[in-house]
Structure formats: C-alpha cells, structure tokens
Amino acid sequence: MLSINNLCASVEDKDILKGLSLDIKPGEVHAIMGPNGAGKSTLGSVLAGREAFSVTDGSVAFADKDLLELDVEERAREGLFLAFQYPVEIPGVSNMEFLKASVDAVRKHQGKPELSSVEFMKLARETSKKVKLDQAFLKRGVNEGFSGGEKKRNEILQMMLLEPKLCILDETDSGLDIDALQTVADGVNAMRSAERSFIVVTHYQRLLDYIVPDFVHVLADGKIVKSGDKSLAKELEAKGYSWLEGEVA
Amino acid sequence: MSEQVEHLIRKEYAAGFHTAIDTDTLPPGLNEEVVRFISAKKNEPEWLLEWRLQAFRAWQEMEEPEWAHVDYPKVDYQAISYFSSPKSMEDKPKSLDEVDPKLLETYEKLGIPLHEQEMLAGVAMDVVFDSVSVVTTFREKLEEAGVLFCSISEAVEKYPELVKQHLGSVVPQKDNYFAALNSAVFSDGSFVYIPKGVRCPMELSTYFRINEQNTGQFERTLIVAEEGAYVSYLEGCTAPMRDENQLHAAVVELVAKDNAEIKYSTVQNWYPGDENGKGGIYNFVTKRGVCHTRAKISWTQVETGSAVTWKYPSCVLRGDHSVGEFYSVALTNNYQQADTGTKMIHIGKNTRSTIISKGISAGKSQNCYRGLVRMNPGAEGARNYTQCDSLLIGDRCGAHTFPYIESKNPSAVIEHEATTSKVSDDQMFLCQQRGLDAEKAVSMIVNGFCREVFKELPMEFAVEAGKLLEVSLEGSVG
Ligand SMILES: Nc1ncnc2c1ncn2[C@@H]1O[C@H](COP(=O)(O)OP(=O)(O)OP(=O)(O)O)[C@@H](O)[C@H]1O
Numbered sequence: 001m002l003s004i005n006n007l008c009a010s011v012e013d014k015d016i017l018k019g020l021s022l023d024i025k026p027g028e029v030h031a032i033m034g035p036n037g038a039g040k041s042t043l044g045s046v047l048a049g050r051e052a053f054s055v056t057d058g059s060v061a062f063a064d065k066d067l068l069e070l071d072v073e074e075r076a077r078e079g080l081f082l083a084f085q086y087p088v089e090i091p092g093v094s095n096m097e098f099l100k101a102s103v104d105a106v107r108k109h110q111g112k113p114e115l116s117s118v119e120f121m122k123l124a125r126e127t128s129k130k131v132k133l134d135q136a137f138l139k140r141g142v143n144e145g146f147s148g149g150e151k152k153r154n155e156i157l158q159m160m161l162l163e164p165k166l167c168i169l170d171e172t173d174s175g176l177d178i179d180a181l182q183t184v185a186d187g188v189n190a191m192r193s194a195e196r197s198f199i200v201v202t203h204y205q206r207l208l209d210y211i212v213p214d215f216v217h218v219l220a221d222g223k224i225v226k227s228g229d230k231s232l233a234k235e236l237e238a239k240g241y242s243w244l245e246g247e248v249a
Numbered sequence: 250m251s252e253q254v255e256h257l258i259r260k261e262y263a264a265g266f267h268t269a270i271d272t273d274t275l276p277p278g279l280n281e282e283v284v285r286f287i288s289a290k291k292n293e294p295e296w297l298l299e300w301r302l303q304a305f306r307a308w309q310e311m312e313e314p315e316w317a318h319v320d321y322p323k324v325d326y327q328a329i330s331y332f333s334s335p336k337s338m339e340d341k342p343k344s345l346d347e348v349d350p351k352l353l354e355t356y357e358k359l360g361i362p363l364h365e366q367e368m369l370a371g372v373a374m375d376v377v378f379d380s381v382s383v384v385t386t387f388r389e390k391l392e393e394a395g396v397l398f399c400s401i402s403e404a405v406e407k408y409p410e411l412v413k414q415h416l417g418s419v420v421p422q423k424d425n426y427f428a429a430l431n432s433a434v435f436s437d438g439s440f441v442y443i444p445k446g447v448r449c450p451m452e453l454s455t456y457f458r459i460n461e462q463n464t465g466q467f468e469r470t471l472i473v474a475e476e477g478a479y480v481s482y483l484e485g486c487t488a489p490m491r492d493e494n495q496l497h498a499a500v501v502e503l504v505a506k507d508n509a510e511i512k513y514s515t516v517q518n519w520y521p522g523d524e525n526g527k528g529g530i531y532n533f534v535t536k537r538g539v540c541h542t543r544a545k546i547s548w549t550q551v552e553t554g555s556a557v558t559w560k561y562p563s564c565v566l567r568g569d570h571s572v573g574e575f576y577s578v579a580l581t582n583n584y585q586q587a588d589t590g591t592k593m594i595h596i597g598k599n600t601r602s603t604i605i606s607k608g609i610s611a612g613k614s615q616n617c618y619r620g621l622v623r624m625n626p627g628a629e630g631a632r633n634y635t636q637c638d639s640l641l642i643g644d645r646c647g648a649h650t651f652p653y654i655e656s657k658n659p660s661a662v663i664e665h666e667a668t669t670s671k672v673s674d675d676q677m678f679l680c681q682q683r684g685l686d687a688e689k690a691v692s693m694i695v696n697g698f699c700r701e702v703f704k705e706l707p708m709e710f711a712v713e714a715g716k717l718l719e720v721s722l723e724g725s726v727g
C-alpha cells in the first residue's frame with residue numbers, strides 16, 4: 001500500500017525528516033507517536049504533497065505509483081486522505097457544497113458515476129449522523145465557527161464520504177471529549193477493511209484502546225526510532241520518550 | 250502567493266465574438282451637429298434636443314475627473330463614433346420574427362434566451378445592441394398590469410410627459426463629466442414605469458451589447474416606481490474582444506416614490522482586455538436613485554468585466570424612514586482597474602443604509618472601494634452599516650479602501666468594518682487534499698467570500714454570477 005524509503009524532507013531550509021522508512025500493507029493500522037516537533041505532521045504534509053515542504057531524498061510508493069510524482073489533488077484522488085491536526089475554515093462555502101465538490105472530483109477520477117444532488121444529500125446526512133454531527137453543520141461554512149471537536153468530527157465525515165485507501169489521522173483525538181473520542185474511533189473502526197490502511201498519529205495511548213493498531217512506531221528527530229506492537233504504546237505511556245534517547249542519537 | 254497560483258492557464262473571453270451586420274454608423278467626432286443628428290434620427294421633440302444641447306455645452310466646459318484610483322491613457326472623444334445602428338433596424342421590427350436573424354444569433358451565442366418560449370419564466374427583457382433597442386419581450390403581459398417597459402426612445406415618443414418629468418431629476422445633466430456627455434449623446438436605454446400600488450409581475454431585464462468597433466455606448470435608463478410599487482430589474486452587459494479601448498458611459502436614474510421599492514441588479518461583464526492589458530471597455534457610469542418616504546432602493550452589482558471601472562451607484566434617502574442598500578462584488582484580474590463603491594446621502598429622519606462591498610483582486614489588478622456616507626443635519630436617528638472586505642489572490646495586485654464619512658447630525662450612527670484577507674495556502678491545501686484542482690479551489694473560496702452579496706441576486710442570476718466569477722478567475726491560478 002505505502003512504502004516509504006529513506007525519506008528526507010525540509011521546510012524553509014530546515015531538515016525535518018531525516019531518513020524515514022516505513023512499510024504499510026493493505027488493511028494495517030500503524031500508530032505513530034513521538035515528542036512535539038519530531039516531524040509527525042510534517043510526514044503527513046509531505047505524503048499529501050504540500051508545496052512548502054521539499055523532499056530532498058528518498059522515495060515513496062503508493063499503490064504501485066511513485067507518490068512524489070503526483071500533485072496534491074492527484075494523490076487525494078488516488079485515495080490518500082489526510083485528516084488535519086488543525087482544520088482551516090473556508091468562510092461562506094457551505095460544508096455540503098464543499099463535500100459534494102470533493103466527492104465528485106474523487107469519484108470522477110476513479111471512474112465512478114457522479115452522485116445526483118439528492119443522492120449525495122442523503123448520503124451526507126446519513127454519514128453526519130454516524131459521526132454525531134448535527135445536520136445544521138452541513139449548511140454552515142466549512143469549519144466556520146466549529147468548535148475544536150466539531151472540526152475533528154467534520155474531518156472524519158469527509159473521510160467516510162471519500163472512502164480513501166490510505167487514511168492519515170493527525171492527532172484527530174486531541175481536543176475530543178470522551179464521547180467524541182468513542183464516536184471518532186467507531187467511525188474509523190467501521191471503515192477498517194482488508195483494503196484500507198491507516199496511519200494514526202497520536203500522543204495518547206488511550207485512543208489506541210479504541211483503535212487497536214497492528215504496529216506502533218516512535219518518530220523522533222525525523223526518523224522512526226523504535227517500532228513494536230500495541231504494547232509499545234503502553235510502555236511509552238509509562239516511561240515517556242527519554243529512555244529512547246540512545247536510539248535517537 | 251505560492252508558486253502554484255503564479256502558473257497561468259488562459260481562457261478566452263467567452264462573449265468576445267463580433268457579429269457581421271450592416272450598420273449605419275456615424276463617423277467619429279463630437280460637435281453640436283452630432284447631437285442634433287442623434288436627436289433628429291430619433292424624431293425627438295424640441296425640448297429634448299434643447300436638453301441635450303445644454304448638456305453638451307456644459308460638457309465642453311468640464312474637465313475629465315482624475316481623482317479616481319485608476320490610470321488609463323486619455324480618451325480621445327473625437328475618435329469615437331456616437332451613433333451606430335444595425336441597418337435592419339431602420340424600420341423597426343414589430344415582433345421577434347422581423348428581427349434580423351443574425352442579431353438573434355448573437356444573443357443566442359451570449360446565452361440570452363430571447364425567444365419567449367426559451368425564456369426563463371417570468372423575465373421580460375429589453376435588449377440594447379450598440380445604440381438601439383432591439384426588442385422588448387413580454388410587453389403585453391406587462392401592459393395588463395399597467396407596467397410600461399420599453400426603450401427610452403420609444404418612451405420619449407409615447408410617454409413624453411413621464412420622461413420630461415423624470416429625466417435628469419436624479420442625475421442632472423451637469424452632474425459630472427460623464428453624465429454630461431451621456432446627456433448630450435445618449436442613444437438608447439430602457440424605460441420602466443410602475444404605476445401606484447403595482448407589484449411588477451416579473452423580473453425585468455436588459456442586456457447591453459457593444460458590437461461595432463470605435464463606437465461608444467451611452468445608454469440611459471430611467472425607472473420610476475410610483476407610490477407603493479415594486480420592481481426588480483436586472484441588467485447584463487457584454488462586448489466583443491477588441492484591441493482598442495471602447496467607452497461606455499451610462500446613466501441610470503431611479504425614482505422610488507413613497508413606500509415603493511426598486512431592486513436593481515447588475516451583472517457587468519464587459520470585455521476586460523487581454524492578459525497584457527490590451528483593449529477592454531472603459532466603464533464610466535453614473536447610477537443614482539432617490540427614495541421618498543419609506544421607500545427602498547437596493548443596488549446589487551457583480552462587476553467582473555471592463556478594463557477600467559468608475560462607478561458609484563448611490564441612494565439619496567430623501568424621505569423619512571427610507572432605506573438604501575448597496576451590495577457589491579467587484580473582481581479584477583490581469584491589468585483591470587476598478588474604482589467603485591457607493592454614496593448614501595441621508596436627508597430624511599430615521600433613514601437607514603447598508604453597504605456590503607466585496608473586492609477581489611488577482612493578477613496585477615487594482616481594486617478600490619470608494620464610498621461616501623453623509624448624514625445631513627436633518628437626518629435624525631439615521632443609521633449606516635458598512636462592511637468592506639477585500640480578498641487578494643497572489644501578491645502583485647492591490648486593494649484599497651477609501652471610506653468618506655460626513656456626519657452633521659449627532660444622533661446618526663455610522664458603523665464601518667473592513668477586512669483584508671488572502672486566499673491562504675492552508676485553504677488551498679485543504680481543498681486540493683480533498684481532490685479539488687487549484688482553479689476550482691480558488692473559485693469556491695472566492696464564491697464563499699461573495700456569498701452575502703450573491704444571496705441578494707435573483708436566484709438564476711446568482712448562479713450565473715457564480716459561473717462568471719469562475720471564468721473571470723481563470724488565469725489567476727493553476
Ligand atoms: N512551515 C514551517 N516552517 C518552519 N518550520 C516548520 C514548518 N512546519 C513545521 N516546521 C517545524 O518542523 C518541525 C516538525 O514539526 P511537526 O509539525 O511535523 O511536528 P509534530 O511532530 O507534528 O509535533 P506535534 O506533536 O507538536 O504536533 C518543528 O520544529 C516545526 O517548528
């Protein structure tokens with residue numbers, strides 16, 4: 001599904017990713033943990049193709065394609081989805097209109113028939129129920145005046161509608177209350193399948209009680225410094241990151 | 250802004266074709282003889298010729314204004330032809346069947362559904378081609394309601410008293426340089442009269458088209474809503490692509506008597522010139538309305554075309570409790586320049602005005618809001634709310650705001666808010682990460698920015714305006 005090999009990337013001449021390798025097979029859930037500023041969000045941005053970040057070395061294969069060759073929107077249409085740590089607002093553009101345009105673009109690329117407005121509205125309403133987002137949010141501007149938790153649920157709503165192959169969730173759990181955490185986890189679990197993979201970036205082992213990962217990685221100073229199964233998350237919770245310092249160096 | 254936005258995609262101006270039609274065009278130049286010729290051509294009564302000549306003499310004494318934040322080579326008024334009429338109009342068509350099929354083809358190309366059966370239900374339309382009004386549809390249905398909707402030339406012939414009473418009553422001949430020029434040489438335009446207590450049964454609409462080379466268009470529109478009457482009126486404008494600049498100097502006058510309401514919407518898409526700033530229309534327009542007691546006038550404009558725009562639709566709130574509104578979207582791209590805004594003159598007590606202006610600048614364009622809110626000494630309890638938002642696309646364009654406030658009544662309340670924002674990289678990234686291409690992303694963000702104004706437009710035109718923005722923005726991103 002995704003094969004990252006020795007990825008190096010910088011932003012504004014500052015090296016952030018320093019030789020990161022990671023292999024993700026279809027159906028797998030990988031959790032990425034690590035200290036603040038380690039480069040977790042940067043990894044998401046680089047995979048999604050954000051312009052400000054330049055790849056200086058390494059390669060990334062995504063579903064048999066050279067990911068780094070594709071534009072941002074092409075990666076999205078190929079099935080790469082990034083749930084943002086800090087979702088931005090687009091004032092005046094209704095959420096419904098935005099979602100429809102997005103789903104239309106992705107379906108068109110994948111050769112699927114366009115959904116009529118009626119079909120789409122029905123689907124959007126049903127899906128928003130699943131993430132416990134009131135229908136009023138579909139009419140409001142994209143993320144406009146949404147609370148932190150509402151923005152995160154809106155990201156999950158988008159993910160469910162787009163049915164991506166690879167979902168990167170960047171701290172989707174931060175800022176969520178306990179019920180919302182459950183809702184988001186339910187959403188993710190419902191989407192788990194043999195063909196779909198997840199990268200879940202989080203600081204808290206608690207999320208991983210709900211979304212049980214196949215692998216847990218520690219990202220520090222731009223590299224994966226330790227990998228393990230879900231028990232690694234528990235260990236990190238207990239010991240913090242300092243015991244790994246030797247491996248960082 | 251970011252590199253991606255620098256990359257340009259070109260799309261031709263969709264309305265930029267020219268129709269080959271035999272025309273009767275006056276040679277370039279302007280003098281008293283030309284004014285007399287136009288007047289004679291239209292069989293005008295003596296008083297109107299006199300009125301024109303007064304305006305012409307005043308114009309000769311006036312200087313072209315230079316205070317606007319626009320920069321263009323001086324217009325040579327002697328190089329313009331002041332009258333052009335399709336030859337086949339010489340004996341006026343009585344019905345659509347008699348109209349030159351080539352003309353009808355032009356309108357079809359423009360996407361204007363002229364034939365009644367194709368028309369958007371409930372839209373009556375007057376079409377002005379170069380200088381002459383071609384046909385007015387739906388006339389009978391309107392006549393039943395007592396609504397008069399025809400070209401201004403026809404109104405001069407048929408309803409001289411109404412025209413004489415109101416022409417120049419809102420925008421006097423000597424109001425300003427371009428208004429004086431228009432008063433001297435106006436060739437045609439629309440006339441609307443809604444009798445007392447009548448709610449006009451349909452939207453009224455005029456499409457203006459400049460076709461001939463080196464001709465100016467000087468239309469004159471007059472709308473009178475008697476006591477308690479209501480009308481919603483829409484004008485649309487296009488022109489062929491030409492390397493030379495062409496002049497458009499229109500005057501629109503609105504009279505809203507007691508308790509009347511006039512909604513005036515404009516979708517202006519004159520040819521803006523090419524991406525190097527060559528050609529395009531100079532759009533120097535004077536629009537003003539007078540509100541009597543409890544009357545209301547709303548101006549809604551979507552301005553995407555023209556090389557240079559100089560336009561300030563205004564409301565004189567003469568009657569107590571009268572209301573003025575101005576909703577504007579002005580988009581400039583490439584080398585376009587727009588200096589536009591409004592004047593709200595509060596004379597009566599408890600008068601209210603709202604100004605919502607959305608300026609979007611892309612490319613190397615300059616976009617300027619200029620607005621005056623004046624509270625006269627008698628404007629007890631008057632209120633104004635102004636909101637001016639500017640959106641920048643890229644970093645080579647400019648946005649400017651010049652709000653003028655004159656308050657001579659201490660009880661008047663004036664609120665002003667202004668913001669300037671950019672289409673942010675974060676917003677673009679979100680849209681593209683969700684599969685939208687850059688052009689779609691920008692047009693969506695811009696449409697969202699304009700939403701408050703679009704919702705004031707009649708439904709079908711709001712859709713049209715949204716599409717127009719999309720086309721006008723092409724080339725601003727990629
Ligand atoms: N646009 C940018 N310009 C300059 N520096 C940046 C930019 N984006 C990220 N960085 C820097 O890159 C480093 C990695 O940031 P990143 O957001 O990837 O960390 P993170 O692991 O996601 O941290 P957190 O756990 O706090 O979310 C940080 O030092 C950050 O300041």
Ligand SMILES: [Mg+2]
Nearest residue numbers: 040041042085
């Ligand atoms: Mg982060």
